[in-house]
Amino acid sequence: AKGKKGKGATAQGPGELRIVGARANNLAGIDVAIPLGQLVAVTGVSGAGKSTLVRSVLVGQLARDPDRGACERIEGAERVREVVVVDQTPAARSPRSNPATVTKAFDGIRQLFAATREAKRLGVGPGWFSFNVAGGRCETCEGAGEVVIDMQFLDDVRVPCEACNGLRYRREVLDVRVEGRSIVDVLAMPVEEALTLFAGQRTVVERLEPLVRVGLGYVAVGQPLSTLSGGENQRLRLALALRAAQPGALFVLDEPTTGLHAVDVHALVGCLDQLLDAQGSVIVVEHNLDLIAQADHVIDLGP
Numbered sequence: 110a111k112g113k114k115g116k117g118a119t120a121q122g123p124g125e126l127r128i129v130g131a132r133a134n135n136l137a138g139i140d141v142a143i144p145l146g147q148l149v150a151v152t153g154v155s156g157a158g159k160s161t162l163v164r165s166v167l168v169g170q171l172a173r174d175p176d177r178g179a180c181e182r183i184e185g186a187e188r189v190r191e192v193v194v195v196d197q198t199p200a201a202r203s204p205r206s207n208p209a210t211v212t213k214a215f216d217g218i219r220q221l222f223a224a225t226r227e228a229k230r231l232g233v234g235p236g237w238f239s240f241n242v243a244g245g246r247c248e249t250c251e252g253a254g255e256v257v258i259d260m261q262f263l264d265d266v267r268v269p270c271e272a273c274n275g276l277r278y279r280r281e282v283l284d285v286r287v288e289g290r291s292i293v294d295v296l297a298m299p300v301e302e303a304l305t306l307f308a309g310q311r312t313v314v315e316r317l318e319p320l321v322r323v324g325l326g327y328v329a330v331g332q333p334l335s336t337l338s339g340g341e342n343q344r345l346r347l348a349l350a351l352r353a354a355q356p357g358a359l360f361v362l363d364e365p366t367t368g369l370h371a372v373d374v375h376a377l378v379g380c381l382d383q384l385l386d387a388q389g390s391v392i393v394v395e396h397n398l399d400l401i402a403q404a405d406h407v408i409d410l411g412p
Contacts, residue, residue, distance in 0.1 A: 123390070126167070126185045133178030134161045141408060143167075145188055145359070145390040148381055150401045153410035159394045160363055162410065167392075168192055168361055189390075190357035195346045195365070197339035205241060205253070207331045208300060208345065212352070214316035214330075215239075221310060222292055227285045238282065238292050245282040247273035296331025303330050319348035323380055324373050340368045347380055356388035366397040378403050 123146035130138045135158040143149055151159045161178055169177020171192050200211045209215035219235035222228055228237070237245035240252030249272035250256055258266040269275035276283070276293050283291045288306055295303060300320045307313040320326065323344040334342065343365055350360060360381075366374050378400060381391050395401055 123388075124185055124188050126183060126189070128162070128167060128170075128180050128183055130181030131162055131166045131178065132180065133165050134158060136161055136166070136178070143392065143408070144406050145185070146385070146388070147405035148385060148391045148393065148403065149406045149408065150404035151392060151394045151408045151410065152396070152401060154412075157410035157412070159410055163361060163392055163394050164194070164363060168194060171359070188357070189359045190355060191359070193350050193358055193360045195343060195350055195360060195362045197343045198346075199334040199337070199342050200345050200349060201334060204333060204335055206334045207296070208317075208320060208325070208328055208334075209296065209330045211334070211345070211349065212316040212320070214313050217310060217313040217316070218292075218295060218307070218330075221287050221307070221313075222285055225285055225287060231281065231285070238278075238285075240277040245278055247277055247279055249273065250277070252277050297329055299327050300330055301326035316352065319351045320345070322351065322376070322383075323348045324369075324376050338368070340365075344377075347377075351380060351383055354384050354387035354389055358384075358387075358389040360384050360389055360391045362391070363394045364396065365393065366395060366400055371399065374399050 125145055126143040128141045128143070131141065132138050135156060141162065151163055153159050165178030166180050167183070170180060170183050171186060171189060199206070209218065216235070219238040222238045223233065223235040233245065236242055240246045246252035247270060250270035254270055254273065254275045254277040255267045256270050258268060260266055273279070278293060283293060285291065287295070290298075290306065295306070298306070300317050304314060304317055304321065320328065325341060325344055325348065328337070328341065334345070337345065343362070347362075347365070365377060369377065374397060381393070384391050393400065393404070401407060
């Protein structure tokens with residue numbers, strides 16, 4: 110079923126991808142045409158092969174992964190400059206990673222603290238305000254804010270660091286403030302509040318603002334990614350995609366509306382439109398009828 114022309118389409122159209130002879134799991138040699146420059150929804154009952162078609166066959170073949178789903182060929186692959194999978198895996202593997210670090214907003218925040226009069230009096234630079242390198246961090250816990258106790262035959266026990274009381278930094282760091290807030294205060298505040306605090310700092314705002322657009326304004330700037338839910342991790346990945354969207358990119362999402370309120374679904378559709386505005390293409394594996402209704406093209410798989 111074809112709907113309105115996708116915002117990413119040009120007058121001549123960006124063409125299409127054509128999967129020929131897809132065979133994996135329940136897919137038995139099917140051919141599928143996927144228009145580019147549009148929001149494409151792949152639908153169907155559970156077990157129809159939606160994720161297999163998109164994640165295993167299409168993404169696997171474009172990434173040249175021999176262990177993924179197979180097909181005879183994919184026509185039009187040269188039209189795709191890069192493939193971005195927006196899934197629920199954390200955006201970074203390090204347990205120290207947080208929204209500030211993965212968006213690179215922490216770089217600008219540390220530079221602001223380093224530019225204060227107190228920081229200059231102490232003779233310190235931006236690195237002093239990082240909990241990942243030696244300097245201003247607490248060396249007892251090495252900036253982790255907690256100490257791991259080896260229980261040998263039992264699971265390790267993590268307790269707050271007694272030297273810094275779990276704050277990660279040396280006491281001198283807390284005396285350096287921007288607008289009355291220490292670096293610890295900034296890491297603990299919600300992203301929306303941080304945007305207000307740093308409203309005049311273009312670099313910081315540009316890197317944090319996409320988080321609000323995907324509905325993550327309530328997340329703390331320094332909240333560990335390991336504490337985010339799968340849906341929150343997916344929206345964080347979407348925020349990173351919004352900031353780095355390039356013409357010719359193909360964005361793939363697998364059931365991004367899971368657990369979302371209708372208001373959040375509406376915000377999600379707006380974000381997908383922005384990817385199309387950047388001359389990208391979007392493929393969504395989805396059951397949600399509200400999102401499917403907004404699609405330019407629907408591919409329905411069935412028995």
